[in-house]
Amino acid sequence: MNTPVISSPYAPLQNDTFIRACLRQSTEHTPVWLMRQAGRYLPEYRATRAKAGSFMGLATNTDYATEVTLQPLERFPLDAAILFSDILTIPDAMGLGLSFALGEGPKFEHKVRDEAAVAKLAVPDMDKLRYVFDAVTSIRKALNGRVPLIGFSGSPWTLACYMVEGAGSDDYRAVKSMLYSRPDLMHKMLAINADAVALYLNTQIEAGAQAVMIFDSWGGVLADGAFQEFSLAYTARVLAQVKKEHNGVRIPSIVFTKGGGLWLEEMDTLNCDVLGLDWTVNLAKARALVGHHKALQGNIDPNVLFANPTQIEAEVIKVLNSFGTPHKGEGTGPTHIFNLGHGINQHTPPDNVAVLVKAVHEHSRKLRA
Amino acid sequence: MNTPVISSPYAPLQNDTFIRACLRQSTEHTPVWLMRQAGRYLPEYRATRAKAGSFMGLATNTDYATEVTLQPLERFPLDAAILFSDILTIPDAMGLGLSFALGEGPKFEHKVRDEAAVAKLAVPDMDKLRYVFDAVTSIRKALNGRVPLIGFSGSPWTLACYMVEGAGSDDYRAVKSMLYSRPDLMHKMLAINADAVALYLNTQIEAGAQAVMIFDSWGGVLADGAFQEFSLAYTARVLAQVKKEHNGVRIPSIVFTKGGGLWLEEMDTLNCDVLGLDWTVNLAKARALVGHHKALQGNIDPNVLFANPTQIEAEVIKVLNSFGTPHKGEGTGPTHIFNLGHGINQHTPPDNVAVLVKAVHEHSRKLRA
Numbered sequence: 200m201n202t203p204v205i206s207s208p209y210a211p212l213q214n215d216t217f218i219r220a221c222l223r224q225s226t227e228h229t230p231v232w233l234m235r236q237a238g239r240y241l242p243e244y245r246a247t248r249a250k251a252g253s254f255m256g257l258a259t260n261t262d263y264a265t266e267v268t269l270q271p272l273e274r275f276p277l278d279a280a281i282l283f284s285d286i287l288t289i290p291d292a293m294g295l296g297l298s299f300a301l302g303e304g305p306k307f308e309h310k311v312r313d314e315a316a317v318a319k320l321a322v323p324d325m326d327k328l329r330y331v332f333d334a335v336t337s338i339r340k341a342l343n344g345r346v347p348l349i350g351f352s353g354s355p356w357t358l359a360c361y362m363v364e365g366a367g368s369d370d371y372r373a374v375k376s377m378l379y380s381r382p383d384l385m386h387k388m389l390a391i392n393a394d395a396v397a398l399y400l401n402t403q404i405e406a407g408a409q410a411v412m413i414f415d416s417w418g419g420v421l422a423d424g425a426f427q428e429f430s431l432a433y434t435a436r437v438l439a440q441v442k443k444e445h446n447g448v449r450i451p452s453i454v455f456t457k458g459g460g461l462w463l464e465e466m467d468t469l470n471c472d473v474l475g476l477d478w479t480v481n482l483a484k485a486r487a488l489v490g491h492h493k494a495l496q497g498n499i500d501p502n503v504l505f506a507n508p509t510q511i512e513a514e515v516i517k518v519l520n521s522f523g524t525p526h527k528g529e530g531t532g533p534t535h536i537f538n539l540g541h542g543i544n545q546h547t548p549p550d551n552v553a554v555l556v557k558a559v560h561e562h563s564r565k566l567r568a
Numbered sequence: 569m570n571t572p573v574i575s576s577p578y579a580p581l582q583n584d585t586f587i588r589a590c591l592r593q594s595t596e597h598t599p600v601w602l603m604r605q606a607g608r609y610l611p612e613y614r615a616t617r618a619k620a621g622s623f624m625g626l627a628t629n630t631d632y633a634t635e636v637t638l639q640p641l642e643r644f645p646l647d648a649a650i651l652f653s654d655i656l657t658i659p660d661a662m663g664l665g666l667s668f669a670l671g672e673g674p675k676f677e678h679k680v681r682d683e684a685a686v687a688k689l690a691v692p693d694m695d696k697l698r699y700v701f702d703a704v705t706s707i708r709k710a711l712n713g714r715v716p717l718i719g720f721s722g723s724p725w726t727l728a729c730y731m732v733e734g735a736g737s738d739d740y741r742a743v744k745s746m747l748y749s750r751p752d753l754m755h756k757m758l759a760i761n762a763d764a765v766a767l768y769l770n771t772q773i774e775a776g777a778q779a780v781m782i783f784d785s786w787g788g789v790l791a792d793g794a795f796q797e798f799s800l801a802y803t804a805r806v807l808a809q810v811k812k813e814h815n816g817v818r819i820p821s822i823v824f825t826k827g828g829g830l831w832l833e834e835m836d837t838l839n840c841d842v843l844g845l846d847w848t849v850n851l852a853k854a855r856a857l858v859g860h861h862k863a864l865q866g867n868i869d870p871n872v873l874f875a876n877p878t879q880i881e882a883e884v885i886k887v888l889n890s891f892g893t894p895h896k897g898e899g900t901g902p903t904h905i906f907n908l909g910h911g912i913n914q915h916t917p918p919d920n921v922a923v924l925v926k927a928v929h930e931h932s933r934k935l936r937a
Contacts, residue, residue: 370870370871370913371871372871372874372913372915375869375871375874376871376874376875378871379869379871379872379874379875379879379883380874380875380876380879419848421847421848421869422847422848422867422868422869422909423847423848423849423850423890424850424886424890425869426848458827458848460830461829461830461848461849461850478791478792479788479790479791479792479795479827479830480792480830481792481793481830498791499791500744500748500791500794501739502739502740502741502744502745502747502748503748505741505744505745505748505749506745506748506749507749510748510749514748517793521792521793540791544739544741546741
């Protein structure tokens with residue numbers, strides 16, 4: 200069923216299982232890719248990063264970004280590629296000064312903590328993010344139709360967390376203090392972030408991204424009520440502006456809120472194709488709740504990859520069986536895209552990833568038999 | 569309605585609203601206490617800790633532990649006291665060597681990472697925890713019936729996390745590696761932990777604790793399926809052994825799984841009186857799901873306490889209204905105990921806590937009018 204669905208200057212897609220599953224169409228196996236599949240657990244990634252000198256040196260160099268995006272595909276028969284970049288490129292382009300110290304998380308030189316700082320924010324000139332779009336086009340060409348390329352961005356709320364905190368946080372005290380004390384400032388920042396994210400994703404689509412994903416990595420730290428007002432509403436604002444097709448081809452969109460399992464029914468109202476799930480979510484329940492509208496992506500615990508091959512296979516089968524038999528035949532119905540429930544751990548043995556991918560493909564074919 | 573319900577060598581309870589609400593009985597206001605209410609946000613706590621020299625110096629000294637437990641009650645009209653101690657006293661008594669460096673989390677000298685280390689584990693002699701029970705008795709006497717005293721323990725799974733990791737963790741890689749690779753070892757450790765926790769809580773009850781709480785602080789990091797097998801089952805094993813009454817008086821039990829909102833219906837099967845909820849849970853939905861069996865405790869975001877008084881009041885009212893009017897009159901029905909969704913932040917201005925407690929009492933009386 201791997202019919203090419205793309206007509207464009209690029210090579211036709213040889214493996215469109217990921218795109219079809221996003222659109223709730225049947226596939227012969229459950230497609231699989233892994234969040235952060237191009238990353239530190241691969242020695243070849245660490246070698247390229249060493250050449251690049253820094254994380255941003257890697258992300259801003261088209262050749263390096265292309266090289267590392269394709270590295271996991273050389274090792275494993277993954278069904279999608281994802282742009283190598285960072286969720287924080289937008290605030291960097293806004294002038295906040297992103298940096299990554301080796302072994303540490305991201306850090307901003309300028310924090311957005313008061314009215315004056317918020318007043319200075321604006322949707323950045325996309326020229327400042329040209330390196331991202333150049334990488335998208337370069338990767339798309341290099342993929343040569345093997346699998347589709349996913350573009351992505353952080354969600355407006357997740358960007359705001361980093362912009363206010365200036366770095367990762369244990370308790371989100373600064374950003375939540377602003378949220379509860381100055382909701383007006385928070386809404387202003389989120390509106391700008393949402394419009395920037397939409398423009399950013401659309402420009403990635405124009406550059407060659409065949410699907411887009413919004414990472415709401417910190418949506419799950421919000422209280423019920425605050426999540427709907429400060430995260431979900433702005434993800435919806437992004438989706439209202441993101442292209443649903445490009446050159447006549449459907450561009451699926453994915454929303455992943457880490458820790459968002461309690462809000463699935465509300466996320467079902469989002470104008471996107473796929474909901475990403477972390478490992479706390481029961482796939483059978485999620486399918487019953489939202490599977491009639493949305494494809495589901497996820498959700499094995501990345502720590503399963505530290506077990507032995509037999510146990511990895513058993514856990515993969517548990518996750519596939521939890522979703523159950525996906526839609527078969529014509530038309531649309533519930534579908535599943537296999538993934539981790541969060542980014543792959545940097546200490547993961549690469550051979551275990553091979554075991555996981557093989558198990559997904561093999562068992563998911565049996566499920567359909 | 570503040571009828572004394574206790575007959576014992578101690579003074580009768582003057583304020584039994586917390587106990588009554590735990591048992592799903594009506595009260596004139598919604599009782600309120602705060603997780604970690606005796607703690608670093610209070611200057612008087614920091615002064616006592618400075619005298620004690622270290623956290624464990626504080627926790628193991630009966631006079632100091634009594635002093636700090638009562639400190640928040642001197643400032644705020646809270647409806648319950650909670651023993652000042654740590655959730656990790658049991659593994660310390662097992663010989664793992666607990667320490668706290670100033671400004672850092674807990675740390676164990678010996679980690680439990682292999683078969684030999686698990687084989688050495690046993691339910692500790694309660695004499696090693698005598699300092700805890702002495703503190704319970706001393707605090708109960710010092711309270712002189714003002715409000716009830718809550719005893720507590722970490723859950724078997726949460727203790728196991730620290731025992732395997734040796735400290736806090738971002739990714740729980742070590743403990744989850746053991747869980748997925750050697751489930752037999754993990755089950756063995758959890759069974760010992762469960763029996764130790766039950767004995768520990770029962771000894772606290774005999775020493776004077778009027779309610780007990782199990783903190784499953786890390787249950788929410790488990791995958792669906794793993795939570796039920798490795799956390800919930802062992803919390804159930806604890807509850808099967810914990811006294812439901814002492815000297816003819818009912819001892820309510822509370823289970824709090826941080827991040828456990830998705831598993832509420834399964835937690836409803838636990839033989840406890842109250843379920844604690846973090847701020848991601850919608851109280852109205854939780855009441856509809858489990859309010860016919862369990863009292864609910866929670867769940868305001870501790871970061872609300874960084875806003876100004878007007879906003880704190882508004883957020884308190886939101887949480888109270890979300891639960892709705894509690895049971896009134898005779899018999900039992902849905903009840904709510906107000907609390908934070910997690911421990912209070914050490915940077916919280918104490919005056920804001922006064923605002924919160926006052927708002928809970930005032931608005932919850934109006935709700936019943």
